[in-house]
Amino acid sequence: MxxxxxxxxxxxxxSSGKNRYGKNTDxxxxxxxxxxxxxxxxxxxxxxxxxxxxxxxxxxxxxxxxxxxxxxxxxxxxxxxxxxxxxxxxxxxxxxxxxxxxxxxxxxxxxxxxxxxxxxxxGHFGESAIREWFERNLPRMEFHGVTxxxxxxxxxxxxxxxxxxxxxxxxxxxxxxxxxxxxxxxxxxxxxxxxxxxxxxxxxxxxxxxxxxxxxxxxxxxxxxxxxxxxxxxxxxxxxHPLTFILEAADDIAYKTADIEDAFIKGFISYHKLLEELTALQERYPDEEMGSFRPADKLEQLYARGREMQMQKPEEYAIKNWIIKVQGFLINCATYGFTCHYNEIMEGEYRHDLFQGTFAEKLMDLLGSMAFEEVFLTETIYRMEVAEAAMIDFLMDKFMKAIVYYDDETRKLDSIGERMVSFISSNYKKAYHYHAEGKSEVEKLYLRLLLVTDYICGMTDSYAKRLYHELKAII
Known part of the structure; x- marks a missing residue:
């Protein structure tokens, strides 16, 4: 490449970017x-x-x-x-x-x-709910007598x-x-x-x-x-694409550090829990594997500084500033990962993320496992996800039932089906009709199923919840 x-x-x-006189105006x-x-x-x-x-x-x-x-x-x-x-x-x-x-x-x-x-x-649970809906329902739904x-x-x-x-x-x-x-x-x-x-x-x-x-x-x-x-x-x-490795590293840095900060603010992770986990990590690896960044020591230093400055919440001061330090460290590690494997990446032969084999990989794994165990496996999140699944399942049920025979000349939608289809964005329906033109009946069916996921994916959390309540007649 x-x-x-x-x-x-x-x-x-x-697009040319030129005006009527041929001059580039942009x-x-x-x-x-x-x-x-x-x-x-x-x-x-x-x-x-x-x-x-x-x-x-x-x-x-x-x-x-x-x-x-x-x-x-x-x-x-x-x-x-x-x-x-x-x-x-x-x-x-x-x-x-x-x-x-x-x-x-x-x-x-x-x-x-x-x-x-x-x-x-x-979030990602919404993706899982949609996948699981298809696994349960595609073998049961029929189209002209065939599942x-x-x-x-x-x-x-x-x-x-x-x-x-x-x-x-x-x-x-x-x-x-x-x-x-x-x-x-x-x-x-x-x-x-x-x-x-x-x-x-x-x-x-x-x-x-x-x-x-x-x-x-x-x-x-x-x-x-x-x-x-x-x-x-x-x-x-x-x-x-080589830039995909960089984008993925940026995404990993952002969500793995942010999840810890958000979890602390919400009370899922304490300063002392984070320090305990970082200390254990630091003790497992010698200095030569960790480089100059010692995460537990840095967190303690920032906490001590917060105390010296008489911060009202030295734990919060320490964690928020520690996050910034970690992000800088991870950016340096990802830079090293890309430049060290430059030729492999450009040849399309590199098979890992940019943190592979570095201390950053171990730190990222720790942050990810902490967020998973201390946040995502909690009853609070489970309750939210069960409610979210109920909303996604209901919307998928209602729209998929209506869409199967939409644009099918052999079947007429019933009155509820017509109304359900009318809710779908006109832009999405316009795109469907454009791309379905001249296609086989099976491919049209496939595109109609995609039309529903297109519409649901375009919903915000609040809109999905509001539409669910309206269609369930929940006042």
């Missing part, structure tokens, strides 16, 4: 234009009311998908600056230019903003059984943001390929391969054509 091709500015629908780079398209979109704004960890939380401190995405965007751009400068200074690639460094930063800044844009309401799991092709069926917010993000920005035409936000191909974390279809998932790119599905059968066009244009052809 080479950077000139990887940083392709091609869009599905091109001095922004193509990737800077992407940034403004994203932040001006309704899909991006809706992230402010989507769950990161704590759904429908009343606190204005706790992160949402929007604030998380802004943090990922910031970390990704910082990593791009560090890595781009390293490539230039150490002459790792003679074709790499200062302008390419600027473009990398712009792409990563945009990718951070949209990496979660396809996620359904109620839907049998009517669909294997890839179509596996798309639903492995429903994935990452694949939904590509679908949203390329097709569903239907304002000007069928090209969605019409973003650059370099940016679109950066957000494809897993460049395999649902039938290509192989969690045992040892290659990070095979862990999950990266695109739906419905979006295979645009994915292949993007991959061919950027020269990745089945391999991960």
């Amino acid at each position: 080479n950077w000139e091709q990887l940083l392709s500015t091609k869009r599905s629908r091109g 001095l922004r780079s193509e990737f800077e234009k992407d940034y403004h398209r994203i932040i001006g979109s309704a899909s991006f704004r809706r992230l402010q009311d989507k769950t990161q960890v704590f759904p429908l939380d009343k606190s204005d401190f706790i992160r949402t998908r929007l604030t998380h995405s802004l943090e990922v965007s910031s970390f990704a751009k910082s990593l791009g600056q560090n890595i781009g400068e390293n490539i230039l200074v150490y002459k790792k690639d003679p074709s790499f230019t200062p302008r390419m460094k600027e473009d990398i930063c712009s792409i990563l800044q945009c990718a951070g903003l949209i990496h979660d844009i396809g996620n359904p309401p109620f 839907i799991d049998k009517a669909l092709t294997p890839q179509m069926r596996e798309d639903f059984y492995h429903f994935e917010g990452n694949a939904q993000a590509l679908r949203l920005v390329t097709k569903l943001h239907f304002l000007v035409d069928e090209n969605g936000m019409n973003l650059t191909y370099a940016l679109l390929n950066t957000i494809v974390k897993y460049p395999v279809p649902s039938t290509g998932i192989d969690e045992k391969s040892g290659d990070i790119k095979d862990k999950k599905m990266g695109y739906y059968f419905a979006d295979e054509e645009i994915f292949e066009e993007i991959a061919a244009e950027t020269g990745t052809n089945g391999r991960r």
Whole structure:
């Protein structure tokens, strides 16, 4: 792979940026234009009311998908600056230019903003609830006398059984943001390929391969054509785009540190619990494996400083400032991980994340396991998730029942079905009709099922809850 091709500015629908006299009136780079398209979109704004960890939380401190995405965007751009400068200074690639460094930063800044844009309401549990709904119901629902799991092709069926917010993000920005035409936000191909974390279809998932790119599905059968066009244009052809590794590292840094901070504010994790876990980690590894960053010592130092400054809550002062120090350390580790494995990444042969084999990997694992055990396995979160599942299941039941024979000339929808379909966004229905034209009945059915997941994924937490209450006649 080479950077000139990887940083392709091609869009599905091109634009000249020139006025009627042929003069270029827009001095922004193509990737800077992407940034403004994203932040001006309704899909991006809706992230402010989507769950990161704590759904429908009343606190204005706790992160949402929007604030998380802004943090990922910031970390990704910082990593791009560090890595781009390293490539230039150490002459790792003679074709790499200062302008390419600027473009990398712009792409990563945009990718951070949209990496979660396809996620359904109620966070990652919402994804699980949708997957499990399909596993339970596709073998029971019928289409012209055949169960839907049998009517669909294997890839179509596996798309639903492995429903994935990452694949939904590509679908949203390329097709569903239907304002000007069928090209969605019409973003650059370099940016679109950066957000494809897993460049395999649902039938290509192989969690045992040892290659990070095979862990999950990266695109739906419905979006295979645009994915292949993007991959061919950027020269990745089945391999991960190098910037995807950087985006993933930024995402990991953001959520694993933020989950600890949010959990502390919500009372799930105490200062003393965090210190205890970090001390145990620090004692397990000698100094040469840890480098200069000793996480437990740093936390204690910050607590002592908080006491000296007579802070009202020295524990809170220590943890919040410790998070900032950790983020800086992890950015340095990810920079090292990319530049150390530069040739493997550019050849498409690197199979791990950027923290593999470093002390940062051990620290990230600890933070992740703490959040999982102290937050996600608690009764409080379980109660929220059971309520969320009830809402997702009800909405999927009502809309899927109505959509199976929508746009089918042999069946007429009943009065409730007509009303359910009328609730679905006209933009999404317009996109469905455009892409369903000329397709077989089975592929139309597949696209109709996607139409429901498109609509539900576009809902905010509050809207999903409100619609559930309205349809259940809960006053």
